[in-house]
Amino acid sequence: MFIWIASYPKSGNTLVRSMISSYFFTKDGSYDFGLLKNIGQFPDVTLFENCGIDTKNEKQVIRNYINVQEKINNKNSIQFFKTHSLLFNIDNNLFTNLDNTLGVIYIIRDPRNVVLSWSKHASISLEQTTDRMINRYHFGGDINSKKISERTLVYSGTWSTNFNSWKSFKVQDRYLLVKYEDLVINKEKTFLDILNFLGKFRKTKLILDNKKFENVLKSTDFQIMKNLEKDKGFVEAKINKKTGEKIPFFNLGPKNDWKKKLDTKLKDKIETAFSNEMKELGYL
Structure with missing residues (x-):
């Protein structure tokens, strides 16, 4: 069964996956990218191709999300999956269902910092990135790209619809919200919350390995x-298509500060578009 590590892009998904993989897939908790x-x-896209689905046919791909x-799905064990997709229903085709899903860890980050990070990562202007976060419905889908991540079409929705869609798992008590800012300010408590959440779905009680836990915190x-x-190097890093230069994936991290770097007009535009969610999350 799947546990989704879901988020809007550039919100801390890689950090959470790094911590989880270090704890559950090593002997001592020491992190390495290969994990x-x-x-x-x-x-x-390769999962669909391996099932004989025509990935050039967008509608056929959407119809086969559940089939794939x-x-x-290994029904007898927990499988983790990263996603930047919203929890959609497109023409009665679901992203996932309760027959395949145990729960979701949803990572959220202040959208005023997301726009700075994603702009750098995608080599596009802050204005374009802001519009993408407010209006864009999907990204990827470049079938001619050599990178699997760029060939894969992802229905991310807007920053707010992505966040709101995954809340539906709250009803089944299968939802954990993780704020990126808490990972920075109080990493130890936040990771412990993640492990306790995952412990609910294990057949045996999770007994904390303190040494491994400490190594995870240090090595990530x-x-x-x-x-x-x-x-x-890091496989998720991108190349600036204009300059050919490699863009560091781990750029500013916790030092990314919208108060110093974001234009007032764009700040106001983001705060207006996402006012309700930002107030709910304590960002406003």
């Missing part, structure tokens, strides 16, 4: 991960 292979991505999940420090990318 992320234990947590797949959905949708992933059924084929790869932002600066350590930034240095690791510098030394070894």
Whole structure:
């Protein structure tokens, strides 16, 4: 059964996956980029291709989301999946269902910082990124790209619809909200909350391995991960298509501060568009 690690892009998904994979897929909790292979991505164009689905046919792909999940679902164990998709229903085709899903860890980040981070990552202007967050419904889908992530079409929705859609799992008590800011300010407590949430779905009670826990916290420090990318590279990093330069995936992290870098007009535009959600989350 699946536990989704869901978020809007550039909201802390990689950090949460790094911590989870370090704890559950190592002996001592020491992180390495290779561990992320234990947590797949959905949708992933190759999963559909392996099931014989024509990935050039968008409607056929959407119709087969549940079918593909059924084929790869190990009902007897927990499987983690990363996604930037909203929890959609397109023409009565669901993103997922309770037969395949145990729960969701949803990571949220102040949209005023998301826009700065995503603009850098995608090599587009802050104005374009703001419009994408407020209006854009999907990204990816470049069938000619050599990168799987760019070939895969993801229905992200807007920043607010993405966040609101996954709340439906609250009703079944299968939902954990994680604020990126809490991961920065109080990483230890936030990760413990994540482990306790995951413990609800295990057949045996989760007994905390304190040494492993401490190693996870240390080895997933932002600066350590930034240095690791510098030394070894990181598969999720992108290339600036205009300059050909590699864009660091781990750029500013906790030092990303909209108060210093975001134009007042764009700040106001974001706060107007997402006023209700930002007040709910304590960002306003």
